[in-house]
């Protein structure tokens with residue numbers, strides 16, 4: 001029996017009242033009928049939302065909300081705090097690391113340890129992240145079969161072992177107009193049209209030129225079977241572009257990136273054009289090198305972890321500074337110091353010498369340092 005609401009009770013009172021009035025004999029049965037109908041239509045109380053409780057010995061869900069109150073060590077309050085800073089999946093926990101999670105939630109070490117163990121267990125069953133315990137021969141095979149993103153310049157791609165690599169950070173640094181953004185466009189176009197992947201492009205310098213993108217696509221022979229509208233639709237559905245005019249915004253974008261990556265497994269490439277330079281410019285005024293490096297380290301760490309856990313390629317461009325004390329050799333250096341340098345898996349240094357352009361592989365895990373020449377034309381980067 002559903003509990004009678006105030007409205008029903010009132011209708012009943014009215015029905016009795018109507019019966020009392022001599023000339024409303026006909027009204028009484030009608031009112032009773034209405035009352036019965038109201039009772040039938042009474043809205044049942046909403047059922048409590050059913051929670052998917054996870055078996056913490058064999059966890060499968062990537063969503064942290066499924067672990068609240070499951071014995072995993074994650075309480076409602078801690079979850080709310082994490083949710084507020086965009087940490088909602090096991091990937092976020094692993095990408096941000098225990099120190100950051102502790103800073104947000106003040107969780108006890110034992111509980112945090114427990115939670116991280118569960119995240120690792122979920123990961124072992126995940127098809128997305130490379131199994132961290134592959135044998136060396138398995139790892140070799142895995143790396144060999146990994147799809148690369150070629151730039152279109154053969155020697156440049158050879159230098160990268162076939163192109164821009166998944167699960168790695170590729171940095172391109174060089175002076176203004178050395179070809180960094182052109183290289184990034186070229187990689188973007190190949191990822192979208194050759195590999196059919198989706199791409200996120202974070203533009204920190206506001207230099208993205210959609211007309212130039214269309215030019216490179218057509219010059220490379222892609223999208224020729226499409227009308228202009230179809231081509232635009234294809235680009236819009238494969239490229240998520242974000243302009244971030246300051247470091248706060250770029251950091252926020254990178255922090256919430258995991259949500260996009262969780263939802264869409266076809267995103268395989270992240271490009272950041274100009275992010276490190278933005279840190280340099282903004283922190284110059286603040287006069288705090290230590291805090292800049294600390295934030296930069298965190299930023300690079302998140303990029304590196306995202307590349308690994310989500311199996312994506314991360315490509316970023318970087319500016320150069322000049323060391324006035326260096327008397328011999330090339331006085332140019334990449335901005336961001338060792339934190340950026342050691343974070344990158346591949347570093348390419350682009351240079352214009354006279355009319356020619358050269359790329360030098362620095363710190364490459366595969367090759368000793370050497371130079372290759374490349375050209376810039378309507379195709380983006382090309383063979384010289």
Ligand SMILES: Nc1ncnc2c1ncn2[C@@H]1O[C@H](COP(=O)(O)OP(=O)(O)O)[C@@H](O)[C@H]1O
Nearest residue numbers: 174175176177178179180181182183376377378
């Ligand atoms: N359509 C084009 N044809 C030939 N060269 C081009 C074309 N568009 C741009 N470039 C070359 O690219 C250079 C700019 O390179 P870019 O990658 O944007 O520089 P940055 O290293 O500052 O990102 C220009 O100076 C020009 O030489």
Ligand SMILES: [Mg+2]
Nearest residue numbers: 180181207273
């Ligand atoms: Mg540029």
